[in-house]
Amino acid sequence: MNALLIIAHGSRKQSSNDEVAQLAQRTAQLTSDFELVTHGFLELTTPDVPTAIQSAIEQGATRIVVMPYFLAAGYHVQEDLPGLLETARQQHPQVEIQCVNHIGAADDMPHWVLAQARR
Amino acid sequence: MNALLIIAHGSRKQSSNDEVAQLAQRTAQLTSDFELVTHGFLELTTPDVPTAIQSAIEQGATRIVVMPYFLAAGYHVQEDLPGLLETARQQHPQVEIQCVNHIGAADDMPHWVLAQARR
Numbered sequence: 228m229n230a231l232l233i234i235a236h237g238s239r240k241q242s243s244n245d246e247v248a249q250l251a252q253r254t255a256q257l258t259s260d261f262e263l264v265t266h267g268f269l270e271l272t273t274p275d276v277p278t279a280i281q282s283a284i285e286q287g288a289t290r291i292v293v294m295p296y297f298l299a300a301g302y303h304v305q306e307d308l309p310g311l312l313e314t315a316r317q318q319h320p321q322v323e324i325q326c327v328n329h330i331g332a333a334d335d336m337p338h339w340v341l342a343q344a345r346r
Numbered sequence: 347m348n349a350l351l352i353i354a355h356g357s358r359k360q361s362s363n364d365e366v367a368q369l370a371q372r373t374a375q376l377t378s379d380f381e382l383v384t385h386g387f388l389e390l391t392t393p394d395v396p397t398a399i400q401s402a403i404e405q406g407a408t409r410i411v412v413m414p415y416f417l418a419a420g421y422h423v424q425e426d427l428p429g430l431l432e433t434a435r436q437q438h439p440q441v442e443i444q445c446v447n448h449i450g451a452a453d454d455m456p457h458w459v460l461a462q463a464r465r
Contacts, residue, residue, distance in 0.1 A: 231459075231460075231463050233459065235417070235418075238418060238420060240418075240420055240421075242419070243418035243419065243420055246418055246419070246450065246451075247418075250455060250456060250459065253455075253456040254456040254459050254460060256456075257456050257457065257460060258460055260460075260464065261463070292463050294459060294462060294463050296417060296459070297417070298354070298415060298416070298417060298449075299354075299357060299359075299362035299365055299366075300361070300362065300365070301357060301359055301362055302359075327462060327463055327465060328462065328465070330417075330458065330459065330462055331365065332365075333458065333461070333462045335458070335461065336369060336372075337369060337372040337373040337375075337376050338376065339449065339452065339454070339458055340350075340352065340369065340373050340413060340415070340449065341350075341373060341376060341377055341379075342452070342454065343413060343446060343447065343449055343452045344350050344380070344411050344413050344446055345379065346446060346447070
């Protein structure tokens with residue numbers, strides 16, 4: 228079973244964390260490629276990345292696509308998250324855990340910026 | 347003359363700031379709605395917001411659409427940037443300065459997340 232795991236930084240502001248949870252819910256409604264769309268956070272709030280991965284596996288995930296919900300490739304995207312994912316791969320060798328580029332690196336971002344600017 | 351001003355947080359990491367400058371350049375190539383697409387930062391690097399606005403006006407902007415390049419509506423988006431824009435409006439009353447929703451609030455974000463996850 229394919230899962231999509233959206234990883235955000237996490238905020239002290241609950242409304243920001245809620246936005247991420249709502250994004251996962253809205254994304255789930257759009258896709259049949261991923262039977263599960265869920266979320267996790269690197270810092271400041273929960274679920275953390277190991278817990279989110281564990282939970283996805285308990286729900287039946289055999290392949291997890293991790294999407295870093297970050298605009299810039301800073302330390303969190305380049306060092307912190309890959310380290311957590313490597314640990315998760317060692318703990319769950321039966322599960323394929325793949326990380327795609329952070330959302331800010333999307334080729335279409337200039338189109339998306341324009342779409343939002345025109346609203 | 348219409349200008350689009352992309353405002354990012356700013357980073358100590360020059361490559362992250364360069365990503366924002368490149369995003370502005372790539373966006374400029376896609377649009378004729380905005381004769382100028384430029385960028386600025388809230389913290390840690392330059393140009394800051396007042397300087398970016400001043401520069402756009404010197405290049406002929408009479409209307410500036412400000413796009414907060416943030417995924418979450420935290421303090422920077424809700425307090426810091428609106429304050430800077432209010433000051434700019436008082437300093438440049440002849441220029442229309444309008445702020446759109448931050449990129450993370452885009453209705454299409456779930457579609458964009460899926461597009462990036464499928465790559």
